[in-house]
Amino acid sequence: MGFILGLLGALFGVLLAIGIIILLIMLKVRSTLGKNAFKEAISVMKNAKDLEKQEYARKKDVSGMTKLLEEPIQRDFSDFNKSVLFSLIEKDLIKIFTAIENKSTNSIKQDPDLDLIYSKISDQIQDMKNEHIDKKFDNIVFHKHAIKKYEKSNGMATITTSSSVEYFYSSNVKDELAYSDVKKQTRYTCEFVYVYDEAKIGYEKQAFGVHCPNCGAPLKKLGAGNCYYCGTHVEPINLKVWKIASYKEE
DSSP, X not given: OHXXXXXXXHXXXXXXXXXXXXXXXXXXXXXXXXXXXXXXXXXXXXXXXXXXXXXXXSOOOOOOOHHHHHHHHHHHOTTOOHHHHHHHHXXXXXXXXXXXXXXXXXXXXXXXXXXXXXXXXXXXXXXXXXXXXXXXXXXXXXXXXXXXXXXXXXXXXXXXXXXXXXXXXXXXXXXXXXXXXXXXXXXXXXXXXXXXOHHHHOGGGOTTOOBOTTTOOBOSOSSSEEOTTTXXXXXXXXXXXXXXXXXXXO
């Protein structure tokens, strides 16, 4: 008991000393700047924090060339529908947020929509577990989507999109604790790919870094077969549909 009281007393002494030092520094700064200048400096810091909070909660716009790019995409892919693509963005990002929040890949392990980014999500979740990090995404709302870029070469077409999103975001990471009570407004950039000529892209290039859903080993081929390392049967990946290949918060 005496040891605990002594430890608490020492801790109180340290905190008191830190408080006195901070007070002395503030008094020194005030005497150097003058009373009015000191108040002004405090006001500036407070205003800067308020502006930062306002920017955090300001609805983000998206820029793109949707109308301009929609025509060449439809010329190359007659069944392309931007509304379907935008709906896929929302569906895929919600799946990703849910997996990250639950720190589990069970819900996406066999999801054909996320074939090409499963390993990235899995690695992120494993890192979170190792670092004991928690993240939450509540009340997700999508505001607007735009097509930013369209490319077609070497047997593969790529559409890059930008999306404005809002949600209540919370985390136990120190640098991410500030505004958990404010709805975050942000943007996500996504890439969707469609392989129209598999011979040109070449399976052996591991173009997407796809991994075995059982052991996590890199797959040498994207077609049907068994994992070279654990022998698990791997279903063929349908590349002739638009699939999300990357996502990133701007």
